[in-house]
Amino acid sequence: MILNNIEEDLDKLRDKIGEALEDACQWRRAAGFKQEFSTSETWKLIRAVHEKRDWSKCIWFSQATPKYAFMMWLACLNRLSTMDRIARWNRGVDTTCVLCKNALENRDHLFFECSYSLQLWESLAKGIMGSSFTNSWPEIVSIATAGAMERRKRFCFRYAFHAAMYSLWRERNRVKHGERLTPVTLLKKLVDKGIRNKLSLLRQKGVKGMQDSIQLWFSTRG
Ligand SMILES: [Zn+2]
Structure with missing residues (x-):
């Protein structure tokens, strides 16, 4: 009974928060986080930059x-x-x-x-x-x-x-x-x-x- 109440309350809360706050992947870029993935931007962030020798x-x-x-x-x-x-x-x-x-x-x-x-x-x-x-x-x-x-x-x-x-x-x-x-x-x-x-x-x-x-x-x- 108590568990059912909790479920109901959670549903109500979910409706209040709305869809706008659904989880989504964010990719880090030099200029901040974006939803689109960019190979070159990500590569630039993960590679170690060495001085040209x-x-x-x-x-x-x-x-x-x-x-x-x-x-x-x-x-x-x-x-x-x-x-x-x-x-x-x-x-x-x-x-x-x-x-x-x-x-x-x-x-x-x-x-x-x-x-x-x-x-x-x-x-x-x-x-x-x-x-x-x-x-x-x-x-x-x-x-x-x-x-x-x-x-x-x-x-x-x-x-x-x-x-x-x-x-x-x-x-x-x-x-x-x-x-x-x-x-x-x-x-x-x-x-x-x-x-x-x-x-x-x-x-x-x-x-x-x-x-x-x-x-x-x-x-x-x-
Ligand atoms: Zn000097």
Whole structure:
């Protein structure tokens, strides 16, 4: 008897609520929930989005210096222990760039937005890049990856990019460990000398197509 009453009451309630509130499937979309299912919208939501890794050509190329290439690989993954990343798990740490002491240290700042870094990068790359010169990390990586340059020029550009990144990261670490900042004029000379040594070694070894790359390098020096 009681159960029958309950049934009746439930029926009455159901009528009151009406059909509008019947259960229905809802599919999640980027813009909210919808009744229609969309394969592409759902795919976008469930897939893990990875950064495109098409920059390997600007890291691993013939005649690259392995220790430079390794650091470049870490830099492209944004895995160098720059202060912006350290601050994520070590709050209160000083995140100021030690090269210019004037900005937050992160990868794109160090390479080569920083006023100190920019001077080095300009001295190395302006002659090769000409009007397409840029100090923006993503732009440099995309130019170095595309490699739409004559072979020797492409090598000089990629190698200068590696050498600049490596020497700035080393300089940054030296200063972090209490050493005095190397005057940028001296760093320019040291890095340029390193590149010349590499290019003359390629000539000595008779690497195909690279014999006169050192002349090309000289011709880009202002
Ligand atoms: Zn700086």
